[in-house]
Amino acid sequence: MDGMSGGDKLMEHLKSITKGLSSGDDLKVGFLEGAKYPDGTPVALVAATNEFGGTVKIPAHTRDLNFYVRRDGVSRFAKPSKANFAQSVMIPEHIVTIPSRPYFRKTISEHGPEWGGELGKLMKANDFDARKSLALMGERIKGQIQSSIIAFSEPPNAKSTVDKKGFNDPLIDSAHMLNSVDYEVKE
Template structure:
């Protein structure tokens, strides 16, 4: 190859490079955001989700967040492969991250609704009138969300 030959990046190539830089600077956070929702008594839904996920002195762990990932590994991998194709096809970084957020949000909500967890105690069933673990008012399930943030934003 001659030393005088110089390749130039096409407009599509420059657009793709910008999109990759943008994608590299952002992250999607899926789950519960502190202060995003509360129960009627003022208890933050983020705290309720943590107590359910990890368990407390009086309640067993019902790890719906971890299970939503662990039990859907192949589904998640296939979905992310399709997003890779979308990126190559010209989708914006923000659009791809939104789709990832919605996808994982749906997996978490499905696990809350249909997961196999330690049953509620007789006391809890009598108190809330239901034997369904993780579902009382439905507010926790409805509060699952995602946010797109700059990487390293710390909040």
């Protein structure tokens, strides 16, 4: 705050601060409306299922199994690029159980108590510009949620999931959910 003298200047400055604080700006951080996977599934639905656990009904579908068949007739499963034979199989409808992986609640419990003080410091550093301060706070919380998603490891993926993905990172597959964490400041 600039040095100032006189009651009128002080009142004018306080009014400008009050106007900025009472602008009605609102910060939302997480998986915002409209974020979807390429197949149209809302990211928030997948994120909530990962956070709280649940069951997912997988509809019946066909899948190609790829094999490499040697000249002597012995075959083994193979990646599509290494296969010389493929067979389509019907996989019946089934239920997959997703365990709770509370990455979001962990972020809130670890960092939430600091957010009020951090926002206060940002407000002061930004001359009480609420919109700018909330945007900076949104960026900070977004990063904290993403860090929690990356660091989360328990419970681990099922062996079948690890085999399919090629790695055991419970909350990351395509990184679409991770990259969909966002924030918005609305009036």
